[in-house]
Amino acid sequence: MKSIKGIMEERLLKKVMQVLKAAGEVAEGMGYSAYLVGGLVRDILLDVENLDVDMTVEGEGIAFAKKLAQRLSGRVKGQTRFGTAIVTFRGGFKVDVATARQEHYERPAALPTVEASSIREDQFRRDFTINAMAIKLNPGEFGKLIDFFGGERDLRRRVVRALHDGSFIDDPTRIFRAVRFSERYQFKIDEWTKDLIKQATNLAMFDKLTIERVRDELVLILSEKNPVRAIKKMAELHELKFIHQGIKLNKQLRKVLGNLEEVLNWFRSSFPKEKCEQWLIYFSALLHGLTLKEARATCQRFHLSRKDEEKVIKSKEGASRKRRELGKEKLSPSQIYHQLEKLPLESLLVVMARADRIVRERISLYLRELRSIRLKVTGDDLKELGLKPGPQFAKLLKKTLIAKLDGSLKTKRDELNYVKMNISKILSKA
Secondary structure, X not given: OOEOHHHHHHHOOHHHHHHHHHHHHXXXXXXXXXXXXXXXXXXXXXXXXXXXXXXXXXXXXXXHXXXXXXXXXXXXXXXXXXXXXXXXXXXXXXXXXXXXXXXEXXXXXXXXXXXXXXXXXXXXXXXXXXXXXXXXXXXXXXOEEEOOOOHHHHHHHOEEOEOOOOHHHHOOOHHHHHHHHHHHHOOEEOHHHHHHHHHHHOOHHHHHOOHHHHHHHHHHHHOOOOHHHHHHHHHHOOOHHHOOOOOOOOHHHHHHHHHHHHHHHHHHHHOOOOOOOHHHHHHHHHOOOOOHHHHHHHXXXXXXXXXXXXXXXXXHHHHHHHHHHHOOOOOOHHHHHHHHOOOOHHXXXXXXXXXXHHHHHHHHHHHHOHHHOOOOOOHHHHHHOOOOOOHHHHHHHHXXXXXXXXXOOOOHHHXXXXXXXXXXXXXXXX
């Protein structure tokens, strides 16, 4: 086993190295062996930034966590019967600590029974070889790479490989993780692992998984930098059926996904400070070919929040109704605003991806200009004109906003004059 201490010192933040060295010293003093494990080991070797620090100890994990917190003035929380805890330091920096353990699955897709074990058994329970490496932290061996299953070799080969035949039977959500890691790092899934995935997708064990676990994996995949590649890989491995049997990566869906990439690139460059839920946008796109009833049932099956469900549904409704209205030959800015004002941002971007050039330009106009237009005149100004709060307020303000959107009002004085001109008309219709 070789040492990568020099690589660690070169690629990790100073505060992380300080915690790792302190952890090794604490473990040594307790007669334990401590290891850095998980994704951070992989990303150190790949020279990829990662601040998720996971440690495993051959010993009592919670006792070790308390000693480490005491040593570095941190605090411990999240203790579990599995011997795990979270140590939080000043500034919010966190370290996850676990007791080295092995897992036994009584039946496919069931949650495992857990017992304390060695670092080798602990690593064997992980999903892929590239995630099953550890680094010794004890002072005499600090930086020693522990790699029982060829993870470093697979990193060099740029391959995602399962640890054993039963990997996807034990935990079917790993079929999604294989895609996620493959596309994140542009690695290949090796042929043996692909075969295992295809075998797993043909079994009915997904029915035994909690839908939340499947949903959480999908959210992670669709939040990756390039989810379209991941979706294509999921289609190749027959995984899309776990979202809905009716989802097919046909020519139409490929076109929508390609357009969505363009739309999101435009949005991010045009509005760099504005955030959108990327995963929800792609999830909505995947439901493109389903009926409204099927789409709503899928959202409810995955236990999406009511807010997220409505964004998906408005994406579907908006893609048909709004495209028709927005595609009309002549539309004023206020008419464009009226069509789009109630659509959430995510729904707007999906509609944009499914629209033709004219509709895209009108949605772009709305996002760039129209949605930010506000009246300078206020309810207090209306009160000073003798109006009492009520329905007339809303009607008058809406009529004034329409005039402003269409460019006839520039200043607050213009708005007030417009209000005065229209007070009698609004009151007469009340």
